[in-house]
Amino acid sequence: xxxxxxxxxxxxxxxxxxxxxxxxxxxxxxxxxxxxxxxxxxxxxxxxxxxxxxxxxxxxxxxxxxxxxxxxxxxxxxxxxxxxxxxxxxxxxxxxxxxxxxxxxxxxxxxxxxxxxxxxxxxxxxxxxxxxxxxxxxxxxxxxxxxxxxxxxxxxxxxxxxxxxxxxxxxxxxxxxxxxxxxxxxxxxxxxxxxxxxxxxxxxxxxxxxxxxxxxxxxxxxxxxxxxxxxxxxxxxxxxxxxxxxxxxxxxxxxxxxxxxxxxxxxxxxxxxxxxxxxxxxxxxxxxxxxxxxxxxxxxxxxxxxxxxxxxxxxxxxxxxxxxxxx
Amino acid sequence: xxxxxxxxxxxxxxxxxxxxxxxxxxxxxxxxxxxxxxxxxxxxxxxxxxxxxxxxxxxxxxxxxxxxxxxxxxxxxxxxxxxxxxxxxxxxxxxxxxxxxxxxxxxxxxxxxxxxxxxxxxxxxxxxxxxxxxxxxxxxxxxxxxxxxxxxxxxxxxxxxxxxxxxxxxxxxxxxxxxxxxxxxxxxxxxxxxxxxxxxxxxxxxxxxxxxxxxxxxxxxxxxxxxxxxxxxxxxxxxxxxxxxxxxxxxxxxxxxxxxxxxxxxxxxxxxxxxxxxxxxxxxxxxxxxxxxxxxxxxxxxxxxxxxxxxxxxxxxxxxxxxxxxxxxxxxxxxxx
Numbered sequence: 001x002x003x004x005x006x007x008x009x010x011x012x013x014x015x016x017x018x019x020x021x022x023x024x025x026x027x028x029x030x031x032x033x034x035x036x037x038x039x040x041x042x043x044x045x046x047x048x049x050x051x052x053x054x055x056x057x058x059x060x061x062x063x064x065x066x067x068x069x070x071x072x073x074x075x076x077x078x079x080x081x082x083x084x085x086x087x088x089x090x091x092x093x094x095x096x097x098x099x100x101x102x103x104x105x106x107x108x109x110x111x112x113x114x115x116x117x118x119x120x121x122x123x124x125x126x127x128x129x130x131x132x133x134x135x136x137x138x139x140x141x142x143x144x145x146x147x148x149x150x151x152x153x154x155x156x157x158x159x160x161x162x163x164x165x166x167x168x169x170x171x172x173x174x175x176x177x178x179x180x181x182x183x184x185x186x187x188x189x190x191x192x193x194x195x196x197x198x199x200x201x202x203x204x205x206x207x208x209x210x211x212x213x214x215x216x217x218x219x220x221x222x223x224x225x226x227x228x229x230x231x232x233x234x235x236x237x238x239x240x241x242x243x244x245x246x247x248x249x250x251x252x253x254x255x256x257x258x259x260x261x262x263x264x265x266x267x268x269x270x271x272x273x274x275x276x277x278x279x280x281x282x283x284x285x286x287x288x289x290x291x292x293x294x295x296x297x298x299x300x301x302x303x304x305x306x307x308x309x310x311x312x313x314x315x316x317x318x319x320x321x322x323x324x325x326x327x
Numbered sequence: 328x329x330x331x332x333x334x335x336x337x338x339x340x341x342x343x344x345x346x347x348x349x350x351x352x353x354x355x356x357x358x359x360x361x362x363x364x365x366x367x368x369x370x371x372x373x374x375x376x377x378x379x380x381x382x383x384x385x386x387x388x389x390x391x392x393x394x395x396x397x398x399x400x401x402x403x404x405x406x407x408x409x410x411x412x413x414x415x416x417x418x419x420x421x422x423x424x425x426x427x428x429x430x431x432x433x434x435x436x437x438x439x440x441x442x443x444x445x446x447x448x449x450x451x452x453x454x455x456x457x458x459x460x461x462x463x464x465x466x467x468x469x470x471x472x473x474x475x476x477x478x479x480x481x482x483x484x485x486x487x488x489x490x491x492x493x494x495x496x497x498x499x500x501x502x503x504x505x506x507x508x509x510x511x512x513x514x515x516x517x518x519x520x521x522x523x524x525x526x527x528x529x530x531x532x533x534x535x536x537x538x539x540x541x542x543x544x545x546x547x548x549x550x551x552x553x554x555x556x557x558x559x560x561x562x563x564x565x566x567x568x569x570x571x572x573x574x575x576x577x578x579x580x581x582x583x584x585x586x587x588x589x590x591x592x593x594x595x596x597x598x599x600x601x602x603x604x605x606x607x608x609x610x611x612x613x614x615x616x617x618x619x620x621x622x623x624x625x626x627x628x629x630x631x632x633x634x635x636x637x638x639x640x641x642x643x644x645x646x647x648x649x650x651x652x653x654x655x656x657x658x659x660x661x662x663x664x
Contacts, residue, residue, distance in 0.1 A: 007524065187382075194384025197340050198353045207351070209340040210528060220527040221342050228345060236345055241416065281628065282524050282616075 008219075013285050016058055016215060018293050020050035020272055023074040025301045026083065027246075030073070030090065033305065034250045040092050041103040046074030048213075048245035051271035052177055053078040055218025056145060056238075059226045065113045065131035066145045067124025069177075070105050071244075072117025075147055079114045081107060087304040093311035099322055100314045122148060122155030125174065129161050132170035132235075143171045143229045151182025153196055162203040165235035172235040173225055174200075177212065183248045184256045200237035212240025213271040216278065243269050328485045329375040330368055330405070331428035331455070333421055333448055334361055335440035336383020338463040342528040347592040349464045357439060357462055358388030362396070362404075364437055364460070364478035369403040371482025377433055379424035380409040382416060421447035429453050434485035435647060437477065442468045442551065442622040446515045449500065449644045456484070456495050458647040464530070464590065465551035465623050467516045472649060479662075480652035488661045489652050496651075499543035499569060499606075500643030503619060505627060505635045514621040515644075517542045517553040518637055521625070522617040529624040534586070534594040538614040540572040541604065541637050550587040551623055558584050559601050569639045571610055573599040606641040 008016070027047040034043055046053065049071075057078035060066070068075040076086055081097060089096030090104050097107050108116035115131065118124045128146035135142040152158050153176055165172040176196045180187060193199055200207030208225065210217045218240060225236045243265045247254045254262075279285040334357055343349040365376055380386060386409070393404060410427035414420055425448050428436055435456050438448050441463010448457055458481045459469030484494045501514040519531060520539035531537070531552060544564045545556035556562065556570045577583045580597025587593050604610060612619075612635040619627040619635065629635050656662050 188387065193354070194382075194387065195336070195340070195354050197344070197351060198355075201351050201353060206344040206348075207340075208342050208344050208528075209337060210342075214526070216525040216527045217529075220525075221345075224342055224345050278525060282630070284524070 008284075010284065012058070013279055014289060014293065016054050016219070017275065017279075017285070017290060018297070019054040019057065019078050020215070020275065021293060022083065022297050022300070023047075023050045023053065023077050024272055025297050026073060026077060026086075029301050029305060031246060031250060038309070039090055041105070043090065043104045043250050044071040044248065045244070045246040045250065046071050048265065048271065049177060049179065049242045050074055051215040051275065052175070052212040052218050052240040052242055053147075055215050056175060056222040056226075058219055059222050060113070060145065061142065062112050063140065063142045064145065065115055065128065065142070066147065067115045067127045067131075068117045068147050069121075069124065069149055069152070070117065070119050071149065071177075072105065072107060076107050076109070076114055076117065080112045081109045081114055083300060084304040084307060088308040088311050091308045091311070092313060093308055094314045094318065095308070095311040099318065101318075101322055122152035122158035122161075124148065125152075125158045125161035126164070128172050128174075129164050129168075129170055132165065132172035133168060135171050136168070141230045143173060143226055145173045145175060145226075147175045147177060149182065150176060150178040150180070150187055150191070150196070151185070153199065154182075154191060159199075162199065162205070162235075162237070166203045166205050169234045171229040171232075173229055174235070174237045176237065176239045177242055178239055179242050179244045181244075181248065181256065184252075186256070196237060196239040205235045205237060207237040207239065209239040209241065212242030213269045213274060215271060215275045242271075328373045329377055329431065329433045330373055330481060330485060331425070331431075331433035331436035332361065332364065332376050332378045333424060333436060333438045333440070333444065334379065334381070334385050335421065335444040335462070336381045336385050337416070338440040338444050341464065341530050343464050343530050343532070343589050343592075346532060347589040349590040352462050354384040355388055358385045358392060360439060360460060360462065360474045361385065361389055362392055363475045365404045365407070367475050367478025368482045369405050371479065371488075372486050373405045373482050376405045376407050377428055377431055378407060378409050379420060380412065380414050381420060382414050418443075418447050422451055425451040429455055435481050437481055438469065440469070441466050442516050443624050445469055446513065446622045449498075449515050450513050452644055454645065456645040456647045458649060465549075467546065467549040467551050467553050468622070470649070476653060477649050480649040480656075481647055483652055483656050483661055484647055489655055493655045494647055494652050495645050496565065496648045497642040498564065498644050498646055500640045501541050501543055501569070502638045502640055503621065503627065503635065504638070505629060506633055510627060512621055512626060513643075514541075515543060516622050517551070517556075519552045519620040519623070520612055520614045520617060521620060522614070523625060524618065524628070526618065526625045526628075529626075530589070531620050531623060531625065532589055532592060532594070534588060534596045535576045535578070536617075537574040537596060538617065539612060540574060541610070541639075542570050542572075543639065545570055550590055552588060552620070554588065555584070555586050555596050555598070556601065558586060559598065567606055567641060569604045570601055571604050572601040573613070575599050604639045606639055609636050609638040611636045
């Protein structure tokens, strides 16, 4: 058990807010820019889900590895991927994180432990097992964290990864970000075993469910789970019940949602609003502290989009670079 | 005859699965418990079960299983209906469903959950008696018993085969009030004051942060916060008083006791002193700031400027005494086929 007492320093609280607010501003801006038609490919926005990514990533070190999903912007930002590089990547520019060849669903930065967003559901889970196996061999105390959506939880690669992690006793954490919809299919329709914790139980590992819209609930649970994995306690599953503000992808008509559903969740279940209310109520942070960060982030996002739009695209000469790697 | 049924799909899902190896009852098992209760109720002649709707999977498993039972020719189940109440996946669902059941005139409410779920039902059940089945983490309030027996006892009670003076017990409750009505709530077993700042995962286990404890009753044979009082001075469910314990960090306390505060978790707890609290007695918290946990779950934050008081209330809500019912039924021949 960790000595995590939920007493975060002022700097840690500011760091958490900066993480969540950067993700929110990034995604809100992508939503606007995508509608202009200038952004190529598909984008899947993480707005509304920030507390889960931040609550977990606050416990991770650079040498810990994560694998992400098609909805990966939030995980990338929280793990420390350069925001300007990410925006340039979305625009397909050579200054992008992957030199403009990956786009939204393939942003990766191995130097900081980000193994990549992934367009294939559940495909990050075996990668995480690999990272966790490396950690176990090296005995360096690092962990692997796999983020998955509730839709991916039916995928064979996810279930096989749970088994592998349990059999090999890996320092792996599987985070099911349950926003209630697998693209347009509700969990009720598509998932036979309703509780993801029950699935963990079936593979002999502990599982925990938390309110994924409450940063402190995620932070506290993740602290215990990650600490357990680092100390040799094996794999665990964390289910974060959360909500997404936008559709499955930008352009999704969302006919499967109630007419006032989004309005209601923005009003009542916004994790950022909840965080601000919590920290100001106990006078851990002031509005002035938060407004200072808001301004910094606004400037960062404006600069990132401005620079990305002006950045050059890859040339023909770049076509065969970054394709193969020599070991 | 109509019986209400609240089955919490998210009880026993919190962090104590990781920090304390607490049990984790699968959804399918919870649905099976409901089926066993319904079989018992049906055998007693109960016609209708009115259940809380939820989206955690119990409803869906029940639906499948009842179809199977019908195909197999097992048709003695009461008809199953759901309250027309919203499903948000929070305790609000239990509040709303309980209120709807009372309005619908149910004769009793059966509860599947831990102390927290029973607290949520007790808050709104009014004069309707409840019968508890343990499916939570800390189960100080609901007794450990096979659900078939609980179902039989409730069935016998609501079909008037057991007199109320045998079947029904009165229970104590703790009322918590912040700033003269600004916020008020209840607990059925314990109120714990901790120096933690946030609700977080709700569960309590960092005993060094505990500062005060109030209990309606305390049993050294249970786990959870009330076990602290249970070890110091056991108090019966039906004794006309409770206990207030002042706590401090084990590092500075003169009295330190080992307490099973969660399944598989025995922690040192520092005790400063304890005193009986009598019916209707009100005590103002002496802790400057922190969180108040109701039946083991962090719920209400308070600061130095807030005045929070706790009052012990007698005869607050009614429960069905399953043991007394079954003993009476056996002696009086109420289970004859």
